[in-house]
Amino acid sequence: MASLKELRxxxxxxxxxxxxxxxxxxxxxxxxxxxxxxAEAARPYAERMDAILANIAGKVAGQxxxxxxxxxxxxxxxxxxxxxxxxRGLCGAxxxxxxxxxxxxxxxxIAAGKTVKIICVGxxxxxxxxxxxxxxxxxxxxxxxxxxxxxEHAEEIAQKVVARYEAGEFDICTLFYSxxxxxxxxxxxxxxxxxxQLPETKTxxxxxxTPVYEYEPDxxxxxxxxxxxxLATQVFRALLENAASEQGARMSxxxxxxxxxxxxxxxxxxxxxxxxQAMITKELIEIISGAEAx
Amino acid sequence: MATFKFxxxxxxxxxFSGEVDEVIVPGAExxxxxxxxxxxxxxxxxxxxxxxKAGADVKRLYVCGGFAEVNEKGLTILAExxxxxxxxxxxxxxxxxxxxxxxxxxxxxxxARFKMAETLFQLKAVQAQLGGGGAAAH
Numbered sequence: 001m002a003s004l005k006e007l008r009x010x011x012x013x014x015x016x017x018x019x020x021x022x023x024x025x026x027x028x029x030x031x032x033x034x035x036x037x038x039a040e041a042a043r044p045y046a047e048r049m050d051a052i053l054a055n056i057a058g059k060v061a062g063q064x065x066x067x068x069x070x071x072x073x074x075x076x077x078x079x080x081x082x083x084x085x086x087x088r089g090l091c092g093a094x095x096x097x098x099x100x101x102x103x104x105x106x107x108x109x110i111a112a113g114k115t116v117k118i119i120c121v122g123x124x125x126x127x128x129x130x131x132x133x134x135x136x137x138x139x140x141x142x143x144x145x146x147x148x149x150x151x152e153h154a155e156e157i158a159q160k161v162v163a164r165y166e167a168g169e170f171d172i173c174t175l176f177y178s179x180x181x182x183x184x185x186x187x188x189x190x191x192x193x194x195x196x197q198l199p200e201t202k203t204x205x206x207x208x209x210t211p212v213y214e215y216e217p218d219x220x221x222x223x224x225x226x227x228x229x230x231l232a233t234q235v236f237r238a239l240l241e242n243a244a245s246e247q248g249a250r251m252s253x254x255x256x257x258x259x260x261x262x263x264x265x266x267x268x269x270x271x272x273x274x275x276x277q278a279m280i281t282k283e284l285i286e287i288i289s290g291a292e293a294x
Numbered sequence: 295m296a297t298f299k300f301x302x303x304x305x306x307x308x309x310f311s312g313e314v315d316e317v318i319v320p321g322a323e324x325x326x327x328x329x330x331x332x333x334x335x336x337x338x339x340x341x342x343x344x345x346x347k348a349g350a351d352v353k354r355l356y357v358c359g360g361f362a363e364v365n366e367k368g369l370t371i372l373a374e375x376x377x378x379x380x381x382x383x384x385x386x387x388x389x390x391x392x393x394x395x396x397x398x399x400x401x402x403x404x405x406a407r408f409k410m411a412e413t414l415f416q417l418k419a420v421q422a423q424l425g426g427g428g429a430a431a432h
Contacts, residue, residue: 151306216336221338222361232305
């Protein structure tokens with residue numbers, strides 16, 4: 001049986017850990033609120049962007065000479081996986097579930113004889129994926145220095161992706177991130193961003209309900225500007241959703257860690273008290289029997 | 295007087311939403327004014343000054359890159375960056391203009407250089423406009 005001192009030390013250390021997890025939970029809760037607000041504030045832009053894009057794309061689609069960013073290269077030999085994860089750990093299964101989804105997709109693509117390239121956004125995803133796909137990872141984008149996620153980060157990532165696309169380095173790009181559903185539910189999601197998957201019904205509805213637009217400059221030039229920007233918006237949305245999901249995941253992970261620590265302290269305290277009582281009893285018996293022997 | 299719905303959205307948030315009388319938009323191919331019942335149009339924006347008139351209230355905003363869409367519901371502007379004209383930090387703006395000038399010098403192709411020169415010209419025009427507006431306000 002552990003000595004009293006050992007037990008005392010263990011209880012003290014669990015208490016210290018509990019304080020840390022509790023503090024992390026509170027910090028995550030505060031950050032979550034901010035991240036959620038940011039994600040919500042970004043929604044109108046993405047929605048309008050989708051609407052305009054669907055509208056124009058509906059007209060241009062099928063025509064010869066549509067921009068490659070919209071129509072794709074017509075091949076699907078090389079896939080680029082853009083995996084967005086967090087920069088920090090201690091947030092439950094958040095990072096590993098995104099990485100798992102990306103890994104499954106990568107394995108399936110490799111099994112089908114495709115070439116897979118990976119760009120990691122966030123250090124944690126890189127740490128997990130480099131064990132199996134060290135050769136496939138072509139770039140790592142680190143956002144650790146950023147205090148908040150701004151549109152400029154997303155734009156930078158999108159520019160890198162577009163530059164690689166235009167250099168013919170890949171045919172299809174898929175974005176991996178975690179969709180924020182609620183504090184306890186974050187859904188790892190794969191979204192194809194190049195060529196963009198436009199909801200069919202939406203384009204049709206746009207064609208029938210909306211008036212004929214005049215374009216200034218013409219459609220092609222607008223599309224040429226709109227598509228990279230749409231990509232940046234998609235990445236931005238993914239980053240914001242990810243930020244909210246990360247904090248949500250961390251909050252619930254830290255909540256259960258705090259609860260676990262509480263249970264542990266309770267159990268250890270009972271053991272400690274029992275052991276102490278047993279020691280006292282033992283010492284008393286020794287004294288009494290010693291006195292009797294005299 | 296009739297009004298129409300105007301929305302100004304940046305990637306980070308919805309900056310303005312409400313009924314206005316008139317908006318002057320810095321379109322890529324020239325400025326145009328949007329009044330109620332304007333014909334549907336989609337246009338890209340150049341860096342410039344966006345003027346919003348609602349009653350006697352006139353607001354000037356600096357917008358940088360984006361899209362304007364006019365439909366039967368009103369005008370929507372998707373701007374990458376939008377700041378109220380009086381809030382633009384002139385020293386920072388001047389710094390970004392000269393940074394752009396430096397970038398222009400190292401442009402790869404003639405075509406890119408032409409495009410960048412055009413943007414630079416627009417930026418400088420904005421700078422002059424803002425500088426003038428700022429001096430008048432003080």
